[in-house]
Amino acid sequence: xxxxxxxxxxxxxxxxxxxxxxxxxxxxxxxxxxxxxxxxxxxxxxxxxxxxxxxxxxxxxxxxxxxxxxxxxxxxxxxxxxxxxxxxxxxxxxxxxxxxxxxxxxxxxxxxxxxxxxxxxxxxxxxxxxxxxxxxxxxxxxxxxxxxxxxxxxxxxxxxxxxxxxxxxxxxxxxxxxxxxxxxxxxxxxxxxxxxxxxxxxxxxxxxxxxxxxxxxxxxxxxxxxxxxxxxxxxxxxxxxxxxxxxxxxxxxxxxxxxxxxxxxxxxxxxxxxxxxxxxxxxxxxxxxx
Amino acid sequence: xxxxxxxxxxxxxxxxxxxxxxxxxxxxxxxxxxxxxxxxxxxxxxxxxxxxxxxxxxxxxxxxxxxxxxxxxxxxxxxxxxxxxxxxxxxxxxxxxxxxxxxxxxxxxxxxxxxxxxxxxxxxxxxxxxxxxxxxxxxxxxxxxxxxxxxxxxxxxxxxxxxxxxxxxxxxxxxxxxxxxxxxxxxxxxxxxxxxxxxxxxxxxxxxxxxxxxxxxxxxxxxxxxxxxxxxxxxxxxxxxxxxxxxxxxxxxxxxxxxxxxxxxxxxxxxxxxxxxxxxxxxxxxxxxxxxxxxxxxxxxxxxxxxxxxxx
Numbered sequence: 363x364x365x366x367x368x369x370x371x372x373x374x375x376x377x378x379x380x381x382x383x384x385x386x387x388x389x390x391x392x393x394x395x396x397x398x399x400x401x402x403x404x405x406x407x408x409x410x411x412x413x414x415x416x417x418x419x420x421x422x423x424x425x426x427x428x429x430x431x432x433x434x435x436x437x438x439x440x441x442x443x444x445x446x447x448x449x450x451x452x453x454x455x456x457x458x459x460x461x462x463x464x465x466x467x468x469x470x471x472x473x474x475x476x477x478x479x480x481x482x483x484x485x486x487x488x489x490x491x492x493x494x495x496x497x498x499x500x501x502x503x504x505x506x507x508x509x510x511x512x513x514x515x516x517x518x519x520x521x522x523x524x525x526x527x528x529x530x531x532x533x534x535x536x537x538x539x540x541x542x543x544x545x546x547x548x549x550x551x552x553x554x555x556x557x558x559x560x561x562x563x564x565x566x567x568x569x570x571x572x573x574x575x576x577x578x579x580x581x582x583x584x585x586x587x588x589x590x591x592x593x594x595x596x597x598x599x600x601x602x603x604x605x606x607x608x609x610x611x612x613x614x615x616x617x618x619x620x621x622x623x624x625x626x627x628x629x630x631x632x633x634x635x636x637x638x639x640x641x642x643x644x645x646x647x648x649x650x651x652x
Numbered sequence: 653x654x655x656x657x658x659x660x661x662x663x664x665x666x667x668x669x670x671x672x673x674x675x676x677x678x679x680x681x682x683x684x685x686x687x688x689x690x691x692x693x694x695x696x697x698x699x700x701x702x703x704x705x706x707x708x709x710x711x712x713x714x715x716x717x718x719x720x721x722x723x724x725x726x727x728x729x730x731x732x733x734x735x736x737x738x739x740x741x742x743x744x745x746x747x748x749x750x751x752x753x754x755x756x757x758x759x760x761x762x763x764x765x766x767x768x769x770x771x772x773x774x775x776x777x778x779x780x781x782x783x784x785x786x787x788x789x790x791x792x793x794x795x796x797x798x799x800x801x802x803x804x805x806x807x808x809x810x811x812x813x814x815x816x817x818x819x820x821x822x823x824x825x826x827x828x829x830x831x832x833x834x835x836x837x838x839x840x841x842x843x844x845x846x847x848x849x850x851x852x853x854x855x856x857x858x859x860x861x862x863x864x865x866x867x868x869x870x871x872x873x874x875x876x877x878x879x880x881x882x883x884x885x886x887x888x889x890x891x892x893x894x895x896x897x898x899x900x901x902x903x904x905x906x907x908x909x910x911x912x913x914x915x916x917x918x919x920x921x922x923x924x925x926x927x928x929x930x931x932x933x934x935x936x937x938x939x940x941x942x943x944x945x946x947x948x949x950x951x952x953x954x955x956x957x958x959x960x961x962x963x964x
Contacts, residue, residue: 476667477671478902479902480903484905484920487924573905573906589797595804596809606802609798613792
């Protein structure tokens with residue numbers, strides 16, 4: 363069993379590493395300029411001149427895939443970065459101090475969780491217009507609850523622990539207890555959550571940009587590339603297949619990495635109920651609807 | 653049960669109230685002047701004033717909200733800025749399709765996901781489990797719109813079995829054929845989630861003493877699984893059903909775009925392009941209302957299935 367678990371860590375890690383490399387390379391080099399049109403060779407199948415073929419405007423699919431990786435991944439990374447910081451702070455306040463702050467926060471969390479990302483994004487985008495920044499805001503807001511719940515649940519079970527009482531008896535204030543004593547106990551859970559949220563955010567970005575609500579043309583994002591290829595599906599399917607494959611592979615990478623990290627940090631449940639992503643963590647037994 | 657019901661009704665009303673405030677607030681803080689957007693930049697000042705009054709922009713936000721809410725509860729969601737039709741009739745014409753698609757996909761997700769999870773759990777640690785988990789993993793990483801495109805590619809373009817998109821109207825055969833591929837695409841990720849949850853929750857239930865007792869009595873594996881274990885395992889699933897339907901409503905917005913279906917989703921996406929705010933507002937309210945209603949229903953079922961919930 364042990365070997366299998368490490369396999370998902372290795373495989374997921376390799377995919378994520380390859381993605382990071384792809385983004386890094388795309389900053390300096392793409393085979394063709396991603397927005398350059400070459401009408402003479404449009405809808406070309408994969409070949410030695412265009413490794414992944416071209417789209418309906420003769421733009422090189424590989425180059426656009428590389429530019430799309432930049433856009434799609436930066437939306438995911440920034441949204442999750444924001445959500446993890448805000449969500450952790452909110453979860454700490456709720457879980458550590460409890461009381462009405464907890465009540466208000468959990469109502470907010472339930473409310474946002476019951477409101478799908480796409481609807482939230484449509485609302486934000488209807489107000490402020492489509493674009494990378496606004497879809498990022500929507501995804502970030504929608505990702506906050508998962509962090510807030512995780513941190514709150516973990517803190518509820520930890521705040522009465524002996525080491526916390528000892529720290530407090532030793533004269534540590536709330537801030538010190540949270541930052542020095544409790545936060546290190548959260549970090550492994552947070553790392554897992556960050557990894558999994560990256561996959562979810564990527565999926566949300568793909569859906570939004572498919573609808574034309576994300577990155578605006580002529581720039582590429584993976585979801586938008588699939589959309590642009592939809593109309594020419596009967597003529598040439600390659601431009602629709604490659605970006606979709608990229609999305610699926612990237613999400614697979616984040617999922618595997620997240621699973622692998624979780625099993626590494628929490629060997630207890632590793633064997634029996636593997637693959638249960640929402641297995642209740644200590645103290646988070648409260649369901650979304652009480 | 654009455655007290656529980658009362659609490660849930662209050663909860664539903666609070667949720668709807670919050671949604672209405674959120675939707676109204678976001679669309680009130682928008683940059684730019686809606687009256688100017690309707691008339692264009694070089695409009696006649698008198699016409700501009702008249703439009704402002706007609707759109708209610710000369711009054712403070714709170715009074716606009718109350719007036720809007722009072723009309724909304726009577727089913728009046730305002731008029732489209734560009735189509736000169738009531739928003740409610742635009743939505744009404746498209747709501748049926750979105751509901752049918754969502755219901756269809758929910759059904760598919762249930763009849764694929766639960767048996768898949770049960771199969772994996774009963775073959776725990778063996779090849780069947782591995783296959784089941786693999787299928788779940790595949791379902792989880794496929795974006796629904798891409799799954800839809802792959803289905804079109806195979807079943808419409810290569811095999812010519814189903815239409816590649818569009819909706820012929822509500823004749824029995826045509827409607828089912830037009831909705832089948834979209835519903836399959838939409839249900840795949842949810843079937844995967846349900847499969848994973850069924851497997852996990854069944855594995856836990858199978859460890860319970862009462863399952864051992866049932867086995868010790870000499871009941872067949874089939875009866876133990878379906879009559880004793882699965883029943884209790886499914887209670888856990890009911891809690892996620894509400895969340896699942898919420899995702900399906902949202903997912904149908906994307907899937908309708910893939911298959912060119914004239915549903916609520918297409919209406920919203922088009923309205924965003926035109927910045928037709930009353931339509932966006934109305935459609936989001938209706939979608940959120942549907943989701944809240946389903947959640948309410950799920951809560952009731954949950955309270956019925958698991959009496960402990962009622963006293964929490």
